[in-house]
Amino acid sequence: xxxxxxxxxxxxxxxxxxxxxxxxxxxxxxxxxxxxxxxxxxxxxxxxxxxxxxxxxxxxxxxxxxxxxxxxxxxxxxxxxxxxxxxxxxxxxxxxxxxxxxxxxxxxxxxxxxxxxxxxxxxxxxxxxxxxxxxxxxxxxxxxxxxxxxxxxxxxxxxxxxxxxxxxxxxxxxxxxxxxxxxxxxxxxxxxxxxxxxxxxxxxxxxxxxxxxxxxxxxxxxxxxxxxxxxxxxxxxxxxxxxxxxxxxxxxxxxxxxxxxxxxxxxxxxxxxxxxxxxxxxxxxxxxxxxxxxxxxxxxxxxxxxxxxxxxxxxxxxxxxxxxxxxxxxxxxxxxxxxxxxxxxxxxxxxxxxxxxxxxxxxxxxxxxxxxxx
Ligand SMILES: Nc1nc2c(c(=O)[nH]1)N[C@H]1C(S)=C(S)[C@@H](COP(=O)(O)O)O[C@H]1N2
Ligand SMILES: [Mo]
Numbered sequence: 001x002x003x004x005x006x007x008x009x010x011x012x013x014x015x016x017x018x019x020x021x022x023x024x025x026x027x028x029x030x031x032x033x034x035x036x037x038x039x040x041x042x043x044x045x046x047x048x049x050x051x052x053x054x055x056x057x058x059x060x061x062x063x064x065x066x067x068x069x070x071x072x073x074x075x076x077x078x079x080x081x082x083x084x085x086x087x088x089x090x091x092x093x094x095x096x097x098x099x100x101x102x103x104x105x106x107x108x109x110x111x112x113x114x115x116x117x118x119x120x121x122x123x124x125x126x127x128x129x130x131x132x133x134x135x136x137x138x139x140x141x142x143x144x145x146x147x148x149x150x151x152x153x154x155x156x157x158x159x160x161x162x163x164x165x166x167x168x169x170x171x172x173x174x175x176x177x178x179x180x181x182x183x184x185x186x187x188x189x190x191x192x193x194x195x196x197x198x199x200x201x202x203x204x205x206x207x208x209x210x211x212x213x214x215x216x217x218x219x220x221x222x223x224x225x226x227x228x229x230x231x232x233x234x235x236x237x238x239x240x241x242x243x244x245x246x247x248x249x250x251x252x253x254x255x256x257x258x259x260x261x262x263x264x265x266x267x268x269x270x271x272x273x274x275x276x277x278x279x280x281x282x283x284x285x286x287x288x289x290x291x292x293x294x295x296x297x298x299x300x301x302x303x304x305x306x307x308x309x310x311x312x313x314x315x316x317x318x319x320x321x322x323x324x325x326x327x328x329x330x331x332x333x334x335x336x337x338x339x340x341x342x343x344x345x346x347x348x349x350x351x352x353x354x355x356x357x358x359x360x361x362x363x364x365x366x367x368x369x370x371x372x373x374x
Contacts, residue, residue, distance in 0.1 A: 001045060004193050006035045012105045016041035017193065020110030027263035027279055030322060031082070032113035034186050039193055040087050040111065042165050042228070043144040046213050050189075050197040055181075059139075059218035062130030069183060069197050075128075076120035081180060081203065082316035084283050087111035088206040088233055088253050091261070091367070092360035095352055104360060109261040109367070112283065114319050117201050118184030122217075123175045131171065131219050138174035139224035140200045140211035141166040150227060166226030167209045167233070169202055169254065171219070178203040178318055181214070203318035204285040206253050206361075208233050223252070235357045242358060258284040258348050259364045260291055260323070260340035270372040273331050278304075279324035284342035288321035295327055297335035298350065298366060304338075329373045336369040 001017040002009070011019040020026070020038030050069050057065040067075075089104060090111035105111075126138075142165040150161060173179060182201040183190050190196035195212025202209045208228060223229055234250025260282035265271050282288040292301040304323040323340075341347045349355055352365045 001039070001193055004035065004191065005039070006033075009036070010108070010110060012107070016044050018105045020107070020113070022266065023109060023261070023263035023280075024266045026110055026112070027281065027322070030114060030319075031186065032115055034115070034188070034191060034194070037113040037115060037185075037194065038085075038087070038111050040105070040207060041144075041193075042149050043146040045192050046143045046145070048143060048192070048197060048213060053197050055198060055214055056216045057125065057129045057218075058216065059220050060132040060135040061126075061219055062132060063128070065125075065129050067125070072120050072125070072181060072198070073183065076124045078118055079121055079180060080116055080118050081178060081201070081318060082114065082116050083178070083201060083203045083318040084112060084114040084320040085207045085210060086256060086259070086283055088208055088361040089363075090259065091363035094367075095356055095360055095363055108267075109263070111207075112281070112320070115186050117180060117182040119180035119182035119198075119201065121177060122179045122181055122200070123177065125181060126174060126219075129219075134221045135219035136171050136221050137168045137219070137223045138171055139166060139168040139218045139220060139226070139229075140209075140214060141216040141218070141226065142195075142211050143213040143215045146227075153227070153232075162226050164215060164226075165211060165228055166224050167211055167229045168224035168226075169205065169209055173202065173205070173254075204256055206233065206256060209254065232359075233361065235359065235361050238353070238356045240358060245358075253361060255285040256283065257362055257364045258282070258288070258340050258342050258346045260288075260338045260348065261367055262336055262338050262369050265371065267369065270374055271329070272374055273329075275326050275328055276373070277324060277326055278336060279322070280338060281320045281322055282338075282340040283320040284340070284344075284346060286342040286344045286346070287317050288323075288340050289343050290341045291321070291323040292339050293325050293327070294337040295329055295334050295371075297368065298337045301339075329371075331373050334371045334373060336371050337366050339366045
């Protein structure tokens with residue numbers, strides 16, 4: 001599957017493929033080309049024949065449905081959405097010390113991408129099934145086989161555990177107009193690596209809820225009991241670790257938080273004296289309204305310009321925001337910092353410590369970067 005990606009793709013693991021593009025490339029285009037779009041896989045990519053593929057919709061519905069891809073494309077209007085997917089583990093490398101390496105994907109800031117997705121509105125399909133009054137959550141199950149990871153995971157597993165990757169969202173989010181059953185990505189059929197023939201696409205939520213290779217959607221009164229909803233993708237207070245964790249007590253992740261990242265200059269790059277362009281991305285559950293940059297480790301700040309470089313796309317509330325500013329820095333060592341706010345007033349913590357969690361999710365403190373100006 002690495003052959004599906006650009007030559008500069010940062011491969012964290014090849015089988016299954018987990019990786020993303022270098023940050024200068026990521027910042028180069030508002031829509032991330034598919035061959036540069038990050039990939040996060042918990043198990044090998046399942047082989048699915050689009051001709052015999054069926055999606056089951058069951059549980060608390062009046063009319064259970066079994067839909068082929070052709071049914072979906074014929075019976076429900078097609079919609080396009082420009083949506084940024086971000087993995088809950090993005091920026092994990094900033095919190096890992098040597099002893100923790102190897103436990104999960106050591107993401108830099110590349111576990112994110114913005115694409116134009118095409119699909120049916122989940123709300124339209126659910127309307128055809130007729131949700132019953134007790135339905136409060138929508139569970140999604142993938143066709144992949146995560147048995148190997150489930151065996152090695154520190155979580156207790158029981159025999160009843162589904163082997164596919166799964167997760168759930170509240171029914172209100174399932175019925176929201178932005179949520180899609182996606183079969184297209186960047187103008188082409190959804191590639192197998194990114195969940196083809198069909199994936200859930202939940203804008204504004206952690207990437208894990210956008211379940212790939214959809215097999216089944218189930219409406220129920222309670223959230224999914226799947227491992228990746230019930231035990232994984234949860235954050236715990238800093239004192240909790242792998243030995244004392246009670247999985248069910250963690251805060252289950254859903255809607256995204258505010259994050260902002262410096263892409264240019266690229267990490268490790270020394271800059272010549274003179275005007276210096278600093279640029280990056282920011283994303284949240286709601287549109288980003290302010291991004292500020294500091295060159296003195298967070299003592300003084302200036303507003304960055306939010307670029308409207310949407311390349312002909314109408315602005316999307318579910319897409320990331322590109323920001324940039326030009327600094328004139330004297331020769332020497334500087335500490336760059338970035339922070340952002342969204343339209344709901346959410347911001348970022350200054351430091352990692354209070355948000356540190358042993359699973360390495362929701363890392364979103366001000367990003368700091370050492371820069372040498374010659
Ligand atoms: N079936 C299935 N769906 C999945 C996953 C998976 O491993 N299996 N990974 C999830 C995670 S953790 C993320 S961040 C996104 C990544 O989507 P991408 O690989 O298309 O970038 O898919 C989500 N959906
Ligand atoms: Mo993820």
